[in-house]
Amino acid sequence: MAAEPLSNGATHLSVPGRYILPAHKRPSSSVNGKGAPPVVDLGGDDDGRIAEEIVRAGREFGFFQVVNHGVPEEVMGAMMRAAEEFFALPADEKMAYYSNDGKKLPRFHTSLRNGTGEEVLYWRDCLKLGCHPPEWPDKPRGLGAALEPYTAAVRAAARRVLRLAAVGLGLEEEHFEGSLSGGGMMNVNHYPPCPDPSLTLGAGPHCDPGLVTVLMENVGGGLQMLLHGDGDAGGGGMMWVDVDAAPGALVLNFGHQMEVVSNGRLRSAEHRAVTGARAARTSLATFVWPEPGCTVAPAQELVLAAGEGPLYKPYSYGEFLGVYVAEGGVREAVMAHLKH
Numbered sequence: 470m471a472a473e474p475l476s477n478g479a480t481h482l483s484v485p486g487r488y489i490l491p492a493h494k495r496p497s498s499s500v501n502g503k504g505a506p507p508v509v510d511l512g513g514d515d516d517g518r519i520a521e522e523i524v525r526a527g528r529e530f531g532f533f534q535v536v537n538h539g540v541p542e543e544v545m546g547a548m549m550r551a552a553e554e555f556f557a558l559p560a561d562e563k564m565a566y567y568s569n570d571g572k573k574l575p576r577f578h579t580s581l582r583n584g585t586g587e588e589v590l591y592w593r594d595c596l597k598l599g600c601h602p603p604e605w606p607d608k609p610r611g612l613g614a615a616l617e618p619y620t621a622a623v624r625a626a627a628r629r630v631l632r633l634a635a636v637g638l639g640l641e642e643e644h645f646e647g648s649l650s651g652g653g654m655m656n657v658n659h660y661p662p663c664p665d666p667s668l669t670l671g672a673g674p675h676c677d678p679g680l681v682t683v684l685m686e687n688v689g690g691g692l693q694m695l696l697h698g699d700g701d702a703g704g705g706g707m708m709w710v711d712v713d714a715a716p717g718a719l720v721l722n723f724g725h726q727m728e729v730v731s732n733g734r735l736r737s738a739e740h741r742a743v744t745g746a747r748a749a750r751t752s753l754a755t756f757v758w759p760e761p762g763c764t765v766a767p768a769q770e771l772v773l774a775a776g777e778g779p780l781y782k783p784y785s786y787g788e789f790l791g792v793y794v795a796e797g798g799v800r801e802a803v804m805a806h807l808k809h
């Protein structure tokens with residue numbers, strides 16, 4: 470039976486059984502820490518230095534924050550307000566977009582697949598929007614007017630980051646341009662207050678599918694990245710760290726395509742979202758990714774320069790998305806399909 474979205478009017482006094490994770494998958498079962506990913510100032514004109522910082526952050530964490538990113542504050546604010554208004558709509562207006570059809574945009578869903586084939590549900594509702602081109606629901610009324618300038622500005626910031634990442638990797642500045650970054654969409658994630666955050670997750674551990682993801686949130690505290698320590702942290706040296714973003718900053722993380730194209734130099738960062746007891750949290754994850762027919766492969770220059778051989782085989786992005794969805798975005802399972 471399809472699951473009822475969390476934001477459809479019910480007050481949640483306790484966590485229903487379908488949302489309770491087995492003990493070993495609960496957020497409380499892992500080592501948790503605090504930390505902020507490196508801050509990269511995109512504003513300066515020393516592109517060589519910025520490129521180096523992006524590549525260093527990508528190698529160590531796969532995560533960084535950008536300031537002076539060029540997305541105007543009022544454009545960010547208007548987009549977030551419109552996103553929050555969608556989840557406050559009456560249930561029947563949201564349910565007009567409720568679907569499990571992965572090809573549909575815009576689309577409203579809960580957890581990963583509205584409960585279909587899911588043993589445990591995640592504490593999240595999600596509105597998927599088109600970015601390239603923009604596609605949005607009729608309600609709330611201001612959503613389209615907010616989305617268009619937001620996605621245009623976010624894509625421009627992502628393009629600058631991708632050009633700098635290419636330079637930092639020793640590739641042609643244009644390496645990621647064209648069909649390699651010609652696609653994308655947005656997850657508008659909504660996590661209502663959860664009566665017991667120790668039992669649930671809003672999003673399970675995953676890597677993002679594309680090249681780069683640009684994240685904005687209305688309430689800090691929720692996103693966590695997985696750090697691979699030196700073994701002192703326990704749990705095999707792995708530690709989940711809260712991603713605390715500076716006010717006004719955007720959080721960026723690299724996805725699977727960046728790890729493949731860079732032949733493993735830049736990490737596709739594993740992350741998850743925990744729930745909060747008090748405030749509802751909304752996050753906007755804008756994905757920049759290849760067009761479906763684009764062939765993705767490690768950059769020849771990197772493979773040849775290091776004499777290391779390609780770590781991944783070429784594939785079409787459309788083919789990759791099928792694998793990604795089937796494996797639920799779980800890092801090692803997805804990577805196993807791509808490795809030589």
Ligand SMILES: O=C(O)CCC(=O)C(=O)O
Pocket residue numbers: 656658672677684691692740741742752754
């Ligand atoms: O809500 C968040 O902070 C993370 C969302 C996320 O990982 C995603 O939409 O892919």
Ligand SMILES: [Fe+2]
Pocket residue numbers: 675676677740754
């Ligand atoms: Fe993600």
